[in-house]
Amino acid sequence: MSFFERKLKNRKEKFKQKASPQNSRSRRAEYNIKISHSKREMVLMKRRNITTTNNSKNEIYIPPLEKLPKLVDVIKNSEDTDKIEECTKMIRTMLSVEVDPPIDQIIETGVVPYFVEFLKDTNNIFLQFESAWILSNICTGSTDQTSYVVNLDVIPIFISLLDSDNNDVIEQSVWALGNISGDSLTFRDKILSYPNSFNKILSIFHLKEINESILNNTTWVVSSLCRGVPFAPYHKVKKALKYFANLCKETTTELLINACWGLSYLSSGNSQQIDDLISTKCLPRVVELIGHKSPDVIIPALRTIGNVVTGDSKQTQTALDCDLLVPLKKLFTHKREQIQKEACWVLSNITAGTRDQIRTIIQGGFIPVLYNLISETKIYTIQKESIWALSNAVWGGYDEDIIRLVESGICEVFDPWLQRRKEYSILKISLEAYAKILSVGQKISEEEGQEHNIYAYKLERLGVFEHIEKLSNYENQNIKQLVEYLLNTYFYNLQTKVEENENNSIDQDENNDSDYEF
Template identity: 25%
Template sequence: MVFQIKSLIRCLRVNFANIQRDAAWALTNCACSPHEICYKIIQYGGLEALVECAAETDGETRDQVFWALGNIALDCPTCQEMVQSSAALPLMISVLISPMFIRSRWIRNLVWALSQIIRGGIRTLHIMFVRAALTGLRPVLYLEDSKIKVDAIWAIAYIADDNVGGRQINAVLQTPALLERLIELLNEKRTMRAALRALGNLVAGGDAQTQAVLNAGLLPRMMELFGPMMPINQKREITWILSNIAAGSQRQIDLLFETNDIVEILTDTFYNDDYRIRKEIGWTVINALTGASENRSRWLCASNVLSVVPHVLNMNTEHDLIDRTLNAIELLIEKQINYFFILENYQIMEALRQIVQSENNCFDVFVKVISNYIGYH
């Protein structure tokens, strides 16, 4: 197999399109083989040869090379990192943004390969190329082909999974009409989940970035689509987005709870069989109770949203969430002693009593809450 791979790599440099195409095709299949075979393509200089071949050819040959690069990146995290560190991405982006390529029959493999190479986020790509990639991906979102649209949205989502201080999120937000198009794509069944992930990664940025997404009308559009028949994966995406909004500014918490029927949606959805959804709704409620203004805190305590809190306290494996819940309870009592009676009414104090013996941090908060109550009287 070593000899065959080396021979195929040499064939990529033969100045004859059919030979180069067939060599790239064979390497595409090798990249789907066990990891040891795929890694030998990299070990023997296959990445450099593939990129050189793509730079010197076009049409079917170049398309096959991009497919091979996508398969190599898909093999393992190390292979993906090596493809990311090569000259593949700048070359692919330059092809993507070239005039008329959007109408090319070869665009599908390029967009798919691009999404595989940057899957999970990209740190090594200069922001100039990030902006260019977004410029090239935006018109793809208007094509009729749902599959290529989904791949393009996932590529945007991975760019927005920002590990470089918010610059890549800003690049998405600053690409004309891109944010609005992502929200529109929530309406299409096939593109909804990818669009939710892209929008969720944007919302997970800083407060100003979150606000930009909210200003574009995400909340009402998203919650119109939320319902009991929605697939579980899409519900998970939405509740994750809600928890991040609730972790934002007081203005963003207000916008969240000004959404029609939001308390009923949260409480009704909390009581389902999916643990991840319950956890995200728990984070949504607790983040809101922690960060809300005094007026919004009163509003929340007068609503039924507190009914989920004792159940959150019983999510024994979610230590961070429980700690945050204890902090929220303490803050509520500090803001207004009358909240103590509301907490009692929703069985929250009883839930604290039940876990106080096994959780030292809970015991400390319990003592503080009781002390505040006694001191007040």
């Protein structure tokens, strides 16, 4: 195995393959779009159930905070069920406002444990529902506020209420579980630790009278239980795949957003998880969704596809066979920068595939698009992913394709990145790209019987070797060795030949006693 074959094998393994089911792809962390910190996904974590009315003549009365002690006193001390129900409802309306609900003030009254007890009263659906709504909205607050509720041992109660005969109670209970799960991975795992909890939540999809609201909330909750790094234990949440796959066929934007996020979470593991996703036959629909009008649908759909193409070459080809490249190409000019970054990530993983897959990208006209992104965008992460995509194409491509890339100006593209001494990874892949280009140039020169490496001569004229030479004292040993290899193998050899030719020309000029005009 040659030097370049060994390097290519090692590089592809590091670039595309998954280290273990517990870890994300090797470059997902470097790419800096972390699942647990995505702005969009932060929005998905918790939802307050707001009290609204469409009838201006029937405005909902929200009591002032001054009345809270009296309301609490009735709940704690009265034996009148009607009054307790009315006061509970008023406290619920106080919590169901969009801005600054009085969560701490209500907790401080000591009334919250009463609402937990009301959840257990199977003879009073109204109190169950109102109490579930109150507790769910408290859990939209801070971690301390959510922890207070969780420590009252409400999780198993909410899980049991999923068997209720009342759909409103079911919906509010699953909503509460979603807000608890969205607070932290600890609470997510706590919910999943209860026997059969996830299956009970999935069973909501089978309700005979399921409406759009329950469907939306359940999809959001199931997605929430799958999200986060480290990932939820796959064996516990795997069954959600088929539900997300079916929900992708829907047309409502909210359902599509949550279903696609769910698919992206469940495919962010090992190769088997990618195969499981592919087996649902939802991939063509997910590819279709990257052309959706809503960026909030495009992003999770694109991330799901990105997960697939980080798999092996067969899995990558499955995505390509879904006519991926046509809608993907349009995303490079999308107004949303995050979508451009995700599109570059997807492309960089495809160019880490087989030679035929790289050729498909080149023939698809993506190279000029990448050149344009590097030269015109000011977003570093977009430039960086574009450089990765190009470097992968050089390393893994057929010699004929590398020749085309050189003719298209790829040698000039990597040069500015050699001057970014602090960017180790970009320095390395730029130098490796030049190494592969020079190896192809050496083959061409030997086949054509030329004295010098035509690409070495080209890089010399472009000033690339000068920039490479300045890295001779680079602090990283890998970079230093690569620079030494390039200089010794190509540059110094070229320099010697050029000097010999110049000396021969001078001797000939002196012998012929003639001037040579440049």
